Amino acid sequence: MATLKEIGEELGLSAATVSRALNGFPEVSEATRKKVREVADKLGYRPNRVAQRLVTGRSGMVGMIVKIKPDMSADQTFFEMLTGLTAALAARDTDLVLAVDQDGDPVTPYKRLLERDMLDGFILNAPVRNDPRVAFLAERGIPFVLHGQDRADPDYPTFGIDNHAVSADAVKMLAQLGHRRIALINGELKGAYASDRLDGFRAAMAEHGLAADLIRNDASFESHGYTHALDLLAGPTPPTGFVCASTLIASGAMRAVRDRGLSVPGDVSIIAHDDALPLTRAINFEPALTVTRAPLREACDPLANMLIDHLNGVPAKDLQVCLKAELIIRGSSGPAPQPERSDGR
Amino acid sequence: MATLKEIGEELGLSAATVSRALNGFPEVSEATRKKVREVADKLGYRPNRVAQRLVTGRSGMVGMIVKIKPDMSADQTFFEMLTGLTAALAARDTDLVLAVDQDGDPVTPYKRLLERDMLDGFILNAPVRNDPRVAFLAERGIPFVLHGQDRADPDYPTFGIDNHAVSADAVKMLAQLGHRRIALINGELKGAYASDRLDGFRAAMAEHGLAADLIRNDASFESHGYTHALDLLAGPTPPTGFVCASTLIASGAMRAVRDRGLSVPGDVSIIAHDDALPLTRAINFEPALTVTRAPLREACDPLANMLIDHLNGVPAKDLQVCLKAELIIRGSSGPAPQPERSDGR
């Protein structure tokens, strides 16, 4: 493995100059830079990260904790994030170190990882409201970026989507199509995202003068979509519109609608939030699914970059992004069915 | 963060002596060692891994590639391994760096990981026969340990179970119970483990003078266990015994047996290989499942230790372990049903 010194010797330059040339320092002449680049390429130079890390005081590693649910339901999103984050971090010369949370206190895996290694920071995923990990890391001055939003006014970097608007937009669209009985099949309420969606749902329903009484909060399984939808449809005043937490839940809900002998969107409209995960593609539904869309994968680059920018001194207030999911109307939503009039008109 | 120098200053010792005391060098006096330990504890000393890595030339990181199948079927075993490996490696001061293989050439993710970082070695999982990753890494002199066995006579560290014996033991047990028609519902044949199991099955069937004609090789899903078992049971001479690649497949097979109106183990015996994954516990089957058992989790410590021992100079030939899975007889296996005699005897 070639070193800066070896490159320098070949050119009669010092290692310092070679370092500056390779690192794009402005004071190096273009001629020198060019020669250095050539020799570096010829020798197949790769900087020794460990040496860089020692001198810069950075480890070049950030941590993330994987929470393994007993039912493994986190997997799909986990792999999506893992793929995107490793790539995004690699582009910033950073490694992702994973640790597994095996259902204990939420901060212990962070403690362990911090003790063992000098990690530069953390990516916090799947926050709950006022996430305890935030207090833990903030207290110790460990930098991190939060994926999502766990409180109203954070003083650390965050990247996420506006989950309040996700539900609100869905309700608004259905209400404009004439739906009056709209149900929410939400995710598990412990997740901050789900409680934001619930708030958004209630607010939008109230705004349209509708009763927000058809609500289920549960893990994002197809089977839950099915059973909750079936149950809601069996009620006294069944919904004509479903707002679903995920395409998986929408899939179950759609199956339930059909098992009741109803059609989508003729009798019941369905809209879901779409993380754009590879397995359950909204476009492949019959009819194609109307969604609020925010590809999970697209959170990876910002998360990685924001964390590293923060490590480089960018203040947290400049690193807080909340995107709006895109509303995409497809075939699963339509006008509310005409009420059957009993007065004969 | 305290350093060796600071500890030394407090005691009037050199950093060198402190280093030796802390690292258990025999020439340090016990008195000195004790004092050093105390001060180190008092100051909360943690060695700077990056500095250690620079001087030892080791990165303290090993790599593993996660192969994400489109159906995410690798997840359960992946998380099991991730949990065990990170813990086992941490005990040896080593980090696990993951990269994701997105369905391309099997060696490209290794190339990328090697280019980016100075990894000390790799853990190779889910080998195929004569795995191409082996040639790639061996050619470059990169140390690795293979989980499983991809060829007859490897010259690198390997840890796995005797998959030939897994099937052979299952067949032998069923044959001794009088079963003559024994089916194998195997994993996907591209996996080296599955082809070993197939070989073992055929060899044992031949040894007992039985025809090995009821064989299915397919991904390890419950649904595959169900459809293959159903199909095999519908044949002209249906099996009375099933050897299943996994508890998941056994679960499907058992469902199929019952859907045919048959009972376990009265009409059909079922034995499966059990990785002891948390989700599908053999003991929870009704009746409890007879298995060959080899907890996947128990491979993690040996894999981590063997790789690091190898990095420390232990020759590959001393780092090749092939365990036998344990045969555990439970309620799902029993004597072959008495053939209904048509001659009236």
Add this chain to the structure above:
DNA sequence: CTGAAAGCGCTTACAG
């Protein structure tokens, strides 16, 4: 525009 020097925190021959 470039170099010499110091230093990041550790380990390890080499002396004594």
Add this chain to the structure above:
DNA sequence: CTGAAAGCGCTTACAG
């Protein structure tokens, strides 16, 4: 049994 010194490969003030 312990210390002084060199060195791992880099970065970065400080000089010139």
